[in-house]
Amino acid sequence: MSNVLRQHAEQLFLEELEELKKQDNEKRPYNWILSPQSVVTYLMGGTLKNGFEIQPKYIGNRRLIEIAVATLTTDRALLLYGLPGTAKSWVSEHLAAAISGDSTMIVQGTAGTGEEAIRYGWNYARLLAEGPSEKALVETPVMRGMQTGKIVRIEELTRISADVQDTLITILSEKTLPVPELNTAVMAQKGFNIIATANNRDKGVNDLSSALKRRFNTVILPVPDSMEEEIDIVRRRVESYEKVMDLPAEKPALEEIRRIVTIFRELRNGVTVDGKTKIKAPSGTLSTAEAISVVNNGLAMAAYFGDGQLKAADLAAGIIGAVLKDPVQDKLVWQEYLETVVKTREDWKDIYRACRDL
Known part of the structure; x- marks a missing residue:
């Protein structure tokens, strides 16, 4: 991996995550690799009991990170909101790395993001040859996160059109992803949750519906205080x-x-x-x-x-x-x-x- 331009957070800070696991004696939510207290230490930095130094990933108000981590222990999703360049994606990646050990389940929001990027898609060659089947189904990061009980990241949520955004409502409220073509549904495993990011410069582009807003707890990341x-x-x-x-x-x-x-x-x-x-x-x-x-x-x-x-x-x-x-x-x-x-x-x-x- 020495020639990789940018490693994922869980690879780049593997030593810190492993050391935190060894020293972590607090209760961990199901399927979390660290306790909420250790997740905050990983983000904010600190010195462990054995003298090992954890480098800060986020420099700012500790309480904001505590609120974000506490949100992810509940059935509410997390929305990181603020000006461009206030480390929303950075914090999102490190939260996923410290909670699930995997920050790679990402949906990149754009004006062209469709329902199939959030729910599921189809291998059309197989679909035409065999009809709807599990083999023809193309899983999305959201579906994989639900099946494995891991954190899923959605970048620039407000860049996605409102009708596509609303496909998240059933997933967040009922923790279920219906697949009517197969007469089945994917049930979310414990540990699954969503971290979304949005820029306030995009306000008015595709604002969240009130139904979707209620399913997120919003944490505003400000510009540095000093x-x-x-x-x-x-x-x-x-x-x-x-x-x-x-x-x-x-x-x-x-x-x-x-x-x-x-x-x-x-x-x-x-x-x-x-x-x-x-x-x-x-x-x-x-x-x-x-x-x-x-x-x-x-x-x-x-x-x-x-x-x-x-x-x-x-x-x-x-x-x-x-x-x-x-x-x-x-x-x-x-x-x-x-x-x-x-x-x-x-x-x-x-x-x-x-x-x-x-």
């Missing part, structure tokens, strides 16, 4: 990226990460860190995930087109690309920020010059 929290997230994710990509570049100085996070937070919040200057906000979200991407792109620039040391010139293109989602409106916002904020900071002259030149 500057230090967001810097820590970016630093950790960038370091893991460097290990995987094996870039011939030095680790980015913490000060460079701090400057990127500062720019993103100020533009996102519409005010400078010191609260003295109001700023127009661009049309994009400028999420933590985008800050990570900017630093990673800068590292690649430094490694292959620079001297291996991350500099302002390596970051400038990524910053501008993240901010300028609307070429007219966002350009004006960025130019004003560049001239009124960045230019006035004595130790930011290099960023100002690099961005101005582009």
Whole structure:
């Protein structure tokens, strides 16, 4: 697996999961590989009794993760909701890995996702030759999760059309998936549940029906509360990226990460860190995930087109690309920020010059 670009969470953090299992003396819900308390420790990080260090996967409010884990012990499904780039998919993957040991049962929601992606499909060659049969049936991740008692993930639920969304109602309320063509039904085994994600930027695209909303417990994942929290997230994710990509570049100085996070937070919040200057906000979200991407792109620039040391010139293109989602409106916002904020900071002259030149 050494050449795999990105391993699944249960493979990447196998040692941590195994160590947590050994040390876990709490009661586990049926078919869970860890207790709810250990699942939270896996997500939030901590030191075990034997001194083993668990790295945090989510940096933020612990209570939110506790609520999410508690929800999955009940008959309610979990909806992770929030702005793009607030680690909804990341948290979803790690919850599935820590609960079921398998984060691969995924339905990717799109405008073209049909009922057959959620319920079941058919091998049409066999269907025409043999008629409806179990051999002709094509199982979906939802069906497999029900049969094995595992967590199923549905990404971008609100991108799926409303009539397809509602195929989940019977599955979530009665824990049954009828297969009328075979005069049978799949009964969910203990341990089965669904984690769905949705962006609030998609509000109004395909809102959940009230019947479906009632079957989900919603946990809103916010943007990081503090500057230090967001810097820590970016630093950790960038370091893991460097290990995987094996870039011939030095680790980015913490000060460079701090400057990127500062720019993103100020533009996102519409005010400078010191609260003295109001700023127009661009049309994009400028999420933590985008800050990570900017630093990673800068590292690649430094490694292959620079001297291996991350500099302002390596970051400038990524910053501008993240901010300028609307070429007219966002350009004006960025130019004003560049001239009124960045230019006035004595130790930011290099960023100002690099961005101005582009």
